[in-house]
Amino acid sequence: MNEEFDYELTPSQWEALKAMRTPASKLPRMSRTTIDGLIALELATMNGDAPAITAKGRKVLIRGSSLLLQDLAA
Secondary structure: OOHHHOOOOOHHHHHHHHHOOOOHHHOOOOOHHHHHHHHHOOOEEEEOOEEEEOHHHHHHHHHHHHHHHHHHHO
């Protein structure tokens, strides 16, 4: 297992990462605290006034999605 992409994210952080996959014009309102936490982990960045997912954030989201599916199957 590659621990590089294993993060203990809160449900709101997971939801924010998923939401950042959409264009900035369609982003839902997100907590600044949630965004700041993702930025601190280098999973998101600010693109002007809007948060944007980073390449590392995409990898974490993909990795986390498969882990969530495994948990559901168990």
